[in-house]
Amino acid sequence: MEGVSMKNLSYCVDCKRIANFSEECSYCQSQNIKDLTRKAPVNVIGTKIKGRVLKVKDQMVEVLYIDENKNTYVKPFEAEKLKKVL
Secondary structure (H helix, E strand, C coil): CCCCEEEEEEEECCCCEEECCCCCCCCCCCCCEEEEECCCEEEECCCCCEEEEEEEECCEEEEEEECCCCCEEEEEEEHHHEEECC
């Protein structure tokens, strides 16, 4: 299942923001849009949390992340609060 496209979310290649884009990024007006895939690395904007995409349901994304004590968590975030990591 690696590389399976998430149905309704994509990310802008230029600004790395994740949202439900149709043809143009609503943040930077770029037309460089790609589909968000499972296991894609993401960053939660405004925090130090970095993780990987597990599931997408509507505009909520379940992110798998590991804290500094090596504890693994799965936490849902809104898509607008996430940014794609290279």
